[in-house]
Amino acid sequence: MLNSSLQQLGSALRAKKISSVELTQLYLDRIASLNPALNAYITTNASTSLAQARAADALLAGSKAQPLTGIPIAQKDIFCAKGWRTTCGSKMLENFIAPYDAHVIAQFNNAGAVNLGKTNMDEFAMGSSNETSYFGAVKNPWDRNAVPGGSSGGAACAVAARLCAAATGTDTGGSIRQPAALCGISGIKPTYGTVSRYGMIAFASSLDQAGPMARSAEDLALLLNVMTGFDARDSTSLPRDKEDYARDLNKPLAGLRIGLPKEFFAEGLAQDVAGCVNAAIAEYIKLGASIVDISLPNSKLAVPVYYVLAPAEASSNLSRYDGVRYGYRAPEYSDLTEMYEKSRAQGFGAEVKRRIMIGTYVLSHGYYDAYYLQAQKIRRLIAQDFDYAFKQCDVIMGPTSPSTAFNLGEKGDDPVQMYLSDIYTIAVNLAGLPGMSIPAGFGSNGRPVGLQIIGDYFAEAKMLNVAHKYQLATDWHTRQPNGI
């Protein structure tokens, strides 16, 4: 049951081979036994989950069941879910009970899925290792000395350790793809504007995008079908017709042109990761694809541009945490300003404060043109590189992350080193393109390696097809960690 696809689980539920209550209880029991060591979940609420499962069983007994009805999904703790504690990995929101549902949560509820719990994450999604979570770091299930990646590290860990059937994540600079790579699972960040940001706690609004994390591309397609769709409550949501992301899964890959950006295979890429990525590309050639050498000349600027834009937007978004309407308030203060300053100083962790400081600086008087505007201009250059590349190829491939999972604590003191672990993922967010990561083997230390697939705007169905055919030909995505 734990290794069944979502399609198989749905069939088993509809055929009454298992009930949603039984399936939910199975996962809750696994969480109870494994989560103390892995720390993938911040909050579970068995009675609420089981009540949802009973409601799903009622739907399954009738004729109203949908593909995900009764399936337990882990929700990243960045999504407001009514009545659920929603912390965003921060002390600031330690006791915040969301008064409403995020669009993503409502979509899963409408589909009859079960909310299994809220997964751990870097504080306000700012981090690449999950070590900035106020609730402690998540452990990588493949090696508990290793980070799971971030910021959706709890989600990646939960999927890899079979602590949920599938999970949600969000990706601002790589936060779905990098942890998916480091934990050996599949994840996709769709085109910016495809999934509503309503009720998804904001980090950098022009980059934030939610997406699914699961064990296979086939599962991702079913999840995307539920998560996507226009929502008027998100001003950047794109009005588009509903599409079936599973429609092209089985199309043959003959004639597929894969672009390999030389910048993604240059200095800084670990040998073992390069070996796995090259082997995956060789597999694609066997499947009928051809290779096109491409260049993304401005991609080296993605990290500096990102570390202007994302903190700038974050400093603005996080100004709402003032200790007045919700969230943490300092116990002692003498006046209003001190109340703000102490509540924010005590409620936010070091990395969040660092980014608020960077953002405040680059947006402050006299610096706007030199930093924010310049970054927005280079952002267009980066997007134009991709436009040009997609005239020559159908998808772009490369590594998701420059190395396999690093050790807990290894990069803790050096923010710049940490930021560079997203060097291959950030440009995709800046351009607003869809990107995904799928398992492609293991590094010399036995830790997973991810293959990144980047598509043109709205090419998710094509990317899932490309990933699915690889997963039919290989078995990396079916491997599971020992001891779980």
Next chain:
Amino acid sequence: MLLAKADVQKVARLARLAMNETEIESARSQLSGIFDLIAEMQAVDTQGIVPMSHAQDVSQRLREDVVTETNQRELFQSIAPQVESGLYLVPQVIE
């Protein structure tokens, strides 16, 4: 680029973040490292390039000016740090 201590203090004040001397010094050295990274983009010639804020170049949607939200004051105030008689309490701001 090493930021001046006064700059860091000013930014902390603008960001409403209380910081002691040690935190100011540590922020100063870490932010300086990050600004060295950011400096790479300053040399790029971007003359004539239009800044990009949204990948799809969409414009702001407008909607009818009608009430779409219902009043949920009690629910919203149930998660506030300090309320009284339906009001959010903060330290006195007017003498």
